[in-house]
Amino acid sequence: MPPPFMWGCPECVRWLLRLARKWAAPEGCFWEQLQTARHIAEGHPGDVPAQHLDDCALCPHYARRKDGDAGLVWAQHRARDLFMPPSLARLM
Template identity: 75%
Template sequence: MARHIAEVHPERVPPQHLDGCELCLGYSRRNDGDVTLVWAQHRARGLFMPPSLARLL
């Protein structure tokens, strides 16, 4: 589901978590080709999962 949202509906992907999310911090420091899609999937999970679980993936 997260991949579908990130690829087909990128306008629905929330912005970077600015409240100390360790995964967002890590993704923002990476500079490889895979980070954009993986990071978008991480943020999109919050649209359909409880934040406490979505932030772990």
């Protein structure tokens, strides 16, 4: 269940509804996942969860990156935990 801040943001609600409509579609909901995570990372940076401290294979990789976009991509990775099951959220 997404956290309360997402239900209070019209943009989050819009992306959550689009994600829900596409979830079981044959073509999938990859675009909606990316856009929801991007919106959270850009629009709600204080609500993005901290680095995964368990056995996340991707967080150490993102932490080592030195390019200019590493922070935003890493934030999107962590933001997916807010609206996706962990088994799917950490795939990218």
